[in-house]
Amino acid sequence: MSVVASMGRKEKAQGAEPSIAPLIELAGPDMERVNALILDMAGSNADMIPEIARHLIDSGGKRLRPLLTLAAAKAFGYEGDNHVKLAASVEFMHTATLLHDDVVDESEMRRGKLSARMLWGNQASVLVGDYLLGQAFRMMVEVGSLDALRVLSDAAAVIAEGEVMQLAAAKNIETEEAAYLRVINAKTAALFAAACEVGPIIAGSAPEMRAAYSAYGTNLGLAFQLVDDALDYGGSSMTLGKRVGDDFREGKVTLPVVLAIRAGDARERAFWKRTIEDGAIEDGDLDRAIGLLRAHGAIAETVSRAKAYGEAAVAALSATPAGPYRDALVGVVAFCVSRVS
Template sequence: MEQVNQIILSKAGSNVELIPEIATHLISSGGKRLRPMLTLAMADMFGYRGEGHVTLAASVEFMHTATLLHDDVVDESDMRRGKLAARKLWGNQASVLVGDYLLGQAFKMMVDVGSLEALRILSEASAIIAEGEVLQLGAAQDITTTEEDYLRVIEAKTAALFAAAAEVGPVIADQSAEMKAAARDYGMQLGLAFQLVDDALDYGGSAADLGKDVGDDFREGKITLPIVLAVARGTDEERSFWKRCLEDGDIQDGDLDRAIDLLKSHGAIAETVERAKAYGAGALAALEGLPDGPHKGALADAVAFCVARVS
């Protein structure tokens, strides 16, 4: 991972001073590096010998960082990883453009690796992520959003990059289609678990857990699984409350506390956590057919880490 971090810092550089300033603000503010770890561990698990997995891991992290810069503009977020979001310090235009720059650097690194299949997988993931963001935009502030609608959103905007990051490991190690599919399934299931944990933490966690303010999803009118479940189980009066807060944007003092109380009373947070654990179990099941060894253990630990955030 140290090699990955070195590449990230190097490739974030530019003669345009504002680019590294904004990029390093986010890159150096922490982050779990979970997605690049999947690429490294999967490649190592299959005995890959080379440096391509390090470069691909760095490109995966650049893709993720770019989406964070873009997301914060779309969501009008103030905080990211416990610090002011780049958009609050440098504005929306600069944040979007630096995100574009990082995506460009990510694709250059993919080309440098020389694997057309890895390039295809990651470029497809980039398009799917954008589709997911547009889907979420359409579902935002719409309390009629269904579970099926919401799962489509998070499969695209979050889980797709986890899946691609895991799959390119066996790809560059020249493994069978069966091994690639198992790695992809692991990443997809882990990504879904990760997002649902985040959804639960927004109403039952802390700012330290989230790296942003608790209740941000509520204030931004985001429809997440806890909301979908609570709306479906609620009374007409409760649905009027959700409509006022999330669709009309009329949030008053005490509304976040009431929202949390409603989510808890309908078991929406607890069920979201259970769904996350089920996806985590699915990720572990996908690992069973992959080679044994320390890297397999690290991938299992990633699942445990994800779920432990709400345990």
């Protein structure tokens, strides 16, 4: 954790908060091309497809995953156009996952707006998500790299597997920490890892460079998700892009809850069973849940775990080529962790 902490102290000492602005500036011209390709590939004779895609694409978000793909390719001196197609593919995979997630979780909000399922219904959301996945694979094939296709298609399978694992663990207060980490490794970290690994692949880099960027993405993804878990009970709606406490209301057993249940007594366990498993949430229950998490240090411990994964992400890059892109990727880690610092 010392690497992340020292980065944060340095930036604050210089009067600047951790930011992904350097990454956005470096990848800006390529990201404009990605955005144009996204809009083009989201087009369809079925009017509902571009409407729903545009709704989600325009609802905000930092497009972090495609930015990672662009930076990972440029860090190794890539000069072609295929990184743009792969970045758009990664964003389509992510967008499809959001559409499917909101249906499974029965979410009402996404990034501060009504979710697509609330506006167009569950069936349309699932089908448009499937369409975007199809378009993502179409672009991957156009790139012509079997290795890149293999990495991203493997990630798609792992993400789907993670969805099923999360469904099995939903509303189950017996969920263990190891099981939860397997879920977020599949659901979140797998796409981060793939987004980073395809960069050195198309740049023709050595296997150890691919492994290093994959490890960076995996650990960044885990840190990113654990920060979100902590923010759901200790953040703001503006930071989260959804209502604070949505995980609680949806019966999600995230790491803070796992840690609090493990440390709690029988009375507290009964509270978690009533609210998480049975869904019998009453006025004041969210405040009580937050109080229990804080009393057991569960939020702080989740943040500590996120920082540890952040440190591992930075360490993974240490043996890769130095330069502005690597510096920007290190800055992404500091930004991720700073959301709860």
